[in-house]
Amino acid sequence: MSATEGQRGSSTLEPAHPHTHLAFAQSRALRPSTKVLPEHARNHNRSLVLQTLYRTGRQSRADIARETGLTRVTVSDLVNDLIAERLVIEMGQREDARPGKPATILDIDRSAFQIVGIDLSEHSLFRGAVLDLDGQILNEAEIALAGSTGDDAVAKVLALTEQLLAKTTAPVLGIGIGSPGVVNLDGVVLSAPNLGWHNLDLRAQVEARFGHAIIVANDANAAALAEHSFGGADGDLMIVKVGHGVGAGLLLGGSPLYGSRFAAGEIGHVVVGTDGGALCVCGKHGCLETWLSTPNLNLAIEVLRASGASEAEVDARTNLILIEAGQRLGIALAPIVGALNLPEVVLSGPTELLDGPLAQATIETLRNRTMAEFHGDLTLRMTTLGQNIVLRGAAVMVLSGQLGVS
Amino acid sequence: MSATEGQRGSSTLEPAHPHTHLAFAQSRALRPSTKVLPEHARNHNRSLVLQTLYRTGRQSRADIARETGLTRVTVSDLVNDLIAERLVIEMGQREDARPGKPATILDIDRSAFQIVGIDLSEHSLFRGAVLDLDGQILNEAEIALAGSTGDDAVAKVLALTEQLLAKTTAPVLGIGIGSPGVVNLDGVVLSAPNLGWHNLDLRAQVEARFGHAIIVANDANAAALAEHSFGGADGDLMIVKVGHGVGAGLLLGGSPLYGSRFAAGEIGHVVVGTDGGALCVCGKHGCLETWLSTPNLNLAIEVLRASGASEAEVDARTNLILIEAGQRLGIALAPIVGALNLPEVVLSGPTELLDGPLAQATIETLRNRTMAEFHGDLTLRMTTLGQNIVLRGAAVMVLSGQLGVS
DNA sequence: CGAGTTTGTTCGTAAGCTTTACTAACAAAC
DNA sequence: GTTTGTTAGTAAAGCTTACGAACAAACTCG
Numbered sequence: 001m002s003a004t005e006g007q008r009g010s011s012t013l014e015p016a017h018p019h020t021h022l023a024f025a026q027s028r029a030l031r032p033s034t035k036v037l038p039e040h041a042r043n044h045n046r047s048l049v050l051q052t053l054y055r056t057g058r059q060s061r062a063d064i065a066r067e068t069g070l071t072r073v074t075v076s077d078l079v080n081d082l083i084a085e086r087l088v089i090e091m092g093q094r095e096d097a098r099p100g101k102p103a104t105i106l107d108i109d110r111s112a113f114q115i116v117g118i119d120l121s122e123h124s125l126f127r128g129a130v131l132d133l134d135g136q137i138l139n140e141a142e143i144a145l146a147g148s149t150g151d152d153a154v155a156k157v158l159a160l161t162e163q164l165l166a167k168t169t170a171p172v173l174g175i176g177i178g179s180p181g182v183v184n185l186d187g188v189v190l191s192a193p194n195l196g197w198h199n200l201d202l203r204a205q206v207e208a209r210f211g212h213a214i215i216v217a218n219d220a221n222a223a224a225l226a227e228h229s230f231g232g233a234d235g236d237l238m239i240v241k242v243g244h245g246v247g248a249g250l251l252l253g254g255s256p257l258y259g260s261r262f263a264a265g266e267i268g269h270v271v272v273g274t275d276g277g278a279l280c281v282c283g284k285h286g287c288l289e290t291w292l293s294t295p296n297l298n299l300a301i302e303v304l305r306a307s308g309a310s311e312a313e314v315d316a317r318t319n320l321i322l323i324e325a326g327q328r329l330g331i332a333l334a335p336i337v338g339a340l341n342l343p344e345v346v347l348s349g350p351t352e353l354l355d356g357p358l359a360q361a362t363i364e365t366l367r368n369r370t371m372a373e374f375h376g377d378l379t380l381r382m383t384t385l386g387q388n389i390v391l392r393g394a395a396v397m398v399l400s401g402q403l404g405v406s
Numbered sequence: 407m408s409a410t411e412g413q414r415g416s417s418t419l420e421p422a423h424p425h426t427h428l429a430f431a432q433s434r435a436l437r438p439s440t441k442v443l444p445e446h447a448r449n450h451n452r453s454l455v456l457q458t459l460y461r462t463g464r465q466s467r468a469d470i471a472r473e474t475g476l477t478r479v480t481v482s483d484l485v486n487d488l489i490a491e492r493l494v495i496e497m498g499q500r501e502d503a504r505p506g507k508p509a510t511i512l513d514i515d516r517s518a519f520q521i522v523g524i525d526l527s528e529h530s531l532f533r534g535a536v537l538d539l540d541g542q543i544l545n546e547a548e549i550a551l552a553g554s555t556g557d558d559a560v561a562k563v564l565a566l567t568e569q570l571l572a573k574t575t576a577p578v579l580g581i582g583i584g585s586p587g588v589v590n591l592d593g594v595v596l597s598a599p600n601l602g603w604h605n606l607d608l609r610a611q612v613e614a615r616f617g618h619a620i621i622v623a624n625d626a627n628a629a630a631l632a633e634h635s636f637g638g639a640d641g642d643l644m645i646v647k648v649g650h651g652v653g654a655g656l657l658l659g660g661s662p663l664y665g666s667r668f669a670a671g672e673i674g675h676v677v678v679g680t681d682g683g684a685l686c687v688c689g690k691h692g693c694l695e696t697w698l699s700t701p702n703l704n705l706a707i708e709v710l711r712a713s714g715a716s717e718a719e720v721d722a723r724t725n726l727i728l729i730e731a732g733q734r735l736g737i738a739l740a741p742i743v744g745a746l747n748l749p750e751v752v753l754s755g756p757t758e759l760l761d762g763p764l765a766q767a768t769i770e771t772l773r774n775r776t777m778a779e780f781h782g783d784l785t786l787r788m789t790t791l792g793q794n795i796v797l798r799g800a801a802v803m804v805l806s807g808q809l810g811v812s
Numbered sequence: 813c814g815a816g817t818t819t820g821t822t823c824g825t826a827a828g829c830t831t832t833a834c835t836a837a838c839a840a841a842c
Numbered sequence: 843g844t845t846t847g848t849t850a851g852t853a854a855a856g857c858t859t860a861c862g863a864a865c866a867a868a869c870t871c872g
Contacts, residue, residue: 035475036450038828038858041442045860048441062819069441074860076820099870100818191779236666238745248745257658259747260642261783270744271775273680274737282777331680335738336745338676339644339654341665369677371688373597377667444827444859451829468850480829482851506849507837818869826861834853842845 042078045070047404049078050087053108054133054405058091060103079106086112087403110134113173116164116212117394118157120179120195121219123244126156128164129388131395135230137388139167149196157202158209165210174213174402175206176394178222180247184262187216194244215397220249220265221256222393223383227346228254229396229406231384238342239383240267240329242349246289252340268293272332291328297321297353319357326358330365337378338370345380348389355382448484451476453810455484456493459514460539460811464497466509485512492518493809516540519579522570522618523800524563526585526601527625529650532562534570535794537801541636543794545573555602563608564615571616580619580808581612582800584628586653590668593622600650621803626655626671627662628799629789633752634660635802635812637790644748645789646673646735648755652695658746674699678738697734703727703759725763732764736771743784744776751786754795761788 045068052067053059061079065072082088089109093102110133118128123145130139143160145153161175179202181192187203189195203216220241227233228251235254241247248265250257257264268289269282277286278296290296300321304314333345345366347354363380370378383389400406451474458473459465467485471478488494495518497511516539524534529551536545549566551559567581585608587598593609595601609622626647633639634657641660647653654671656663663670674695675688683692684702696702706727710720739751751772753760769786776784789795806812 033454035454035829036447037830038444038447038860041444041447042859044442048439060819071861072820073822073862077860098818099816099868101820101866101868103819234666250745252658252663257746260640260749261747261780263747263777263780265745266747266777266780267741267745269777270741275680284774332741335673335676335741339656339671339673339742340663341667341669341672343666368690371669371672371675374667374669374672441860443861444829448828466850477830478851479831479853483828503839504849505837505839505847507835507851509850814872816869816871819867820865821867822865823863824861825863827859828857829859830855830857832853832855834851836850836852838847838849840846840848842843 043404045074046078046081049075050082050108050403050405053088053106054399054403058105058107060094060105062103064106108133112170114138114168114170115173115395115398116161116168116175117391117398118160118164118175118177119219119222119390119394120157120177121241121243121390123194126160127387127391128160129391130164130167131392133173133399135226135392135395135399137391138169139164141167149194153195153197154200154202154205158206161206161210172212174215174398175210176222176396176398177202177206177214177216178219178390178394179216180219180245182261182263182266183216183218185258187214189216190262213398213402215394215401217256217394217397218247218249218262218265219390219393220247221258222249222397223348223385223389224249224251224256224393225396225400225406226385226389226393227251227383229399230392231346231389233344233346236340236342237344237346238333238336238340239346239348239389240333242292242347242354243294246292250340267332267336270332272328288328288332292325294350294353297325322353322356322358323361326361327365329358330362330369333362334366334369337366338374341374343377343379345378346383347380348383348385351382449810451480452484452487455481456488456514456809456811459494459512460805460809464511464513466500466511468509470512514539518576520544520574520576521579521801521804522567522574522581523797523804524566524570524581524583525625525628525796525800526563526583527647527649527796529600532566533793533797534566535797536570536573537798539579539805541632541798541801541805543797544575545570547573555600559601559603560606560608560611564612567612567616578618580621580804581616582628582802582804583608583612583620583622584625584796584800585622586625586651588667588669588672589622589624591664593620595622596668619804619808621800621807623662623800623803624653624655624668624671625796625799626653627664628655628803629754629791629795630655630657630662630799631802631806631812632791632795632799633657633789635805636798637752637795639750639752642746642748643750643752644739644742644746645752645754645795646739648698648753648760649700652698656746673738673742676738678734694734694738698731700756700759703731728759728762728764729767732767733771735764736768736775739768740772740775743772744780747780749783749785751784752789753786754789754791757788 048068049064052064061075062072065075088106091105091107094105113133115131117131120126125142125144127142129137131137141163143156148156179189182190184190189197189200189202191198203214207214223241224239227239237251239249246268248267250265269287271284271286272288278290279285280287280290301318304317367375385392396406454474455470458470467481468478471481494512495515497513500509500511519539521537523537526532531548531550533548535543537543547569549562554562585595588596590596595603595606595608597604609620613620630645633645643657645655652674654673656671675693677690677692678694679692684696685691686693686696707724710723753765773781791798802812
């Protein structure tokens with residue numbers, strides 16, 4: 001019997017029935033699935049320090065200690081590591097006059113690393129950018145898709161990546177790729193019909209070629225992360241991407257929802273309403289995409305324009321088309337928004353189509369079809385990040401994966 | 407400069423641009439929000455050991471070490487703590503003949519503690535039970551609600567709790583309560599209209615009276631946990647509770663979804679379909695509850711019986727009513743199931759209504775309205791836990807909150 | 813100028829997990 | 843009956859990590 005054993009035995013014994021509290025109360029830990037070693041804890045705290053610096057910027061070690069609850073000693077130690085890794089720099093002493101030794105201001109060296117972000121979700125081209133650690137775009141590039149699919153499309157991803165890497169002017173933190181379709185956590189594109197990809201290990205292919213840290217995820221999930229980190233949204237939101245197809249990304253408690261088969265957010269082929277609808281390429285009638293995808297909307301509007309009606313007539317009937325589309329979106333979203341108690345829905349896509357009668361009709365329909373108590377919390381708006389939302393989301397994935405920061 | 411600093415500085419310096427990998431790659435940690443101390447890590451590992459014992463049962467220290475990845479030494483140390491706390495007991499040596507020193511079999515002492523579970527979700531009574539650590543019901547009790555609301559209803563909760571505590575025959579691990587309505591993480595019932603509760607701190611009231619660890623949560627969330635822990639469902643599921651109202655509980659990745667205002671799963675007042683529907687108490691037309699709640703279904707069937715039609719005719723038209731209800735449920739669930747990529751929907755409620763044409767119509771409607779690729783993964787079934795689902799879910803909450811086990 | 817305040821570091825300590833090495837206890841094979 | 847090899851569990855030592863105490867530096871304020 002060891003001394004340790006004896007001590008513990010007597011110190012942790014519980015009082016007897018019926019009034020027993022266990023000494024420790026596991027806060028809300030559900031199903032711990034892997035062991036935790038001291039180094040994991042250290043990494044966590046390291047990220048915590050980075051995180052506070054990333055969000056607040058320009059703080060002293062003592063500031064960070066107060067905010068994180070760690071001691072100044074521990075923060076100093078972690079910061080020393082971060083400085084040695086060139087991630088954090090000392091910015092000189094704090095200016096403002098107050099008692100005590102002046103603080104040494106720290107900040108993440110936001111120009112020390114760069115991120116390559118790539119967006120594969122557009123119909124006719126792949127877009128990419130070099131971004132700094134703040135998610136600001138430093139350089140852009142694009143490559144026409146020209147109908148490429150399969151390995152040809154992969155080659156274009158690699159070519160674009162190469163172009164972008166050539167434009168970097170600092171060490172590369174990682175490469176983030178937002179791809180359409182169903183992507184698993186290992187960066188394997190399980191299915192992206194438009195690109196002819198099935199079980200394509202895109203992450204491995206890019207890594208084999210360039211050797212950086214690569215993260216591949218669904219484009220809408222990337223967009224949701226961007227909206228959270230850079231668009232001012234909080235941690236619970238749904239982003240609806242309207243384009244050639246319709247897809248969604250869900251962020252719950254700050255984390256993307258992937259779904260049991262990584263197909264969360266694939267709402268384009270959910271049937272909307274109980275009154276039929278147009279035939280969809282998938283074979284069903286009345287899928288959300290038949291109401292809402294940009295090709296379908298633009299087609300309807302062009303038919304209208306070619307009809308020879310007056311301009312006022314065309315405008316009025318265009319509005320009706322957009323309102324109908326918005327209502328259909330609202331009908332589809334209402335059960336989701338209600339079931340998830342979502343406070344925020346964000347639209348991404350062509351502003352001229354979405355940002356007006358369509359969005360208005362969507363929010364009205366949502367309110368008409370969900371619980372009234374809940375309406376005060378419910379907002380629907382266009383993204384503030386425009387076309388770069390997936391690129392910036394790809395950067396968030398890299399930041400989050402490499403630094404634990406976002 | 408300390409030796410430590412010098413070592414770290416030189417050992418963690420990164421190679422130069424453009425080919426940089428940071429020494430550590432944060433696996434998938436998102437936004438660390440609090441510091442982690444060694445004791446937290448220890449608690450986590452402690453729960454990990456308990457968890458493997460809870461699920462597998464009857465293992466040796468070496469077995470646990472192999473399964474968790476911890477060393478035998480660490481497992482021994484943790485197990486000694488657990489034995490001192492009376493949570494784990496040695497069961498003697500392993501029987502089967504194999505080389506080497508025979509193993510000492512351990513198990514959680516499943517009779518060492520008991521749990522009180524309470525279900526407030528039924529319309530006319532509160533039900534409760536004493537359960538063991540396996541979630542088996544040892545003793546039951548109930549108390550007629552008799553129309554009580556507000557403080558009267560609270561008094562009945564306390565009375566029922568007292569009855570149950572009197573029936574316990576071992577130290578009480580905690581008290582779990584599944585309440586209808588909107589419940590926040592602190593056990594405050596923000597809103598439960600049927601009970602006349604608004605911002606009622608039920609957890610505090612029960613704790614003040616009995617002083618145990620109390621967990622209060624939404625009934626459907628509790629049911630979802632029960633279905634996962636005891637009903638054989640995996641970590642992603644939606645449970646739909648049909649009763650006086652209609653509510654749902656969502657489990658994503660093994661964790662309940664609470665929603666931004668703790669109202670996740672409140673789908674009873676989502677409008678279904680685009681063709682009107684009956685007027686709901688909430689003022690809207692065609693809410694899910696108007697199609698599916700047991701009072702409404704029973705009323706419709708009774709009207710039918712009183713109509714003087716033949717028995718065959720009544721049966722046939724009853725079937726039509728149930729099929730219609732099932733279709734409406736499917737219409738409401740399709741966007742949710744699609745958006746979340748949910749593999750499993752479980753129904754809880756009166757078997758005679760749900761388990762037949764209704765469930766059949768629901769699954770068919772779901773399949774007709776979601777992506778075909780996804781159908782192979784999609785199952786819909788009745789719960790296997792019957793009426794005790796919320797009670798047992800309440801026990802899971804206590805197990806998970808107190809031991810990190812479920 | 814002295815008192816008080818704040819910063820950041822150094823030193824020693826406690827906790828937690830690992831590695832290494834050991835003993836105990838067994839089966840199998842000779 | 844002995845040897846060999848395996849498995850279980852313990853003991854000791856060491857490393858990592860975070861903490862508290864103490865302190866020097868540098869500033870403000872009265």
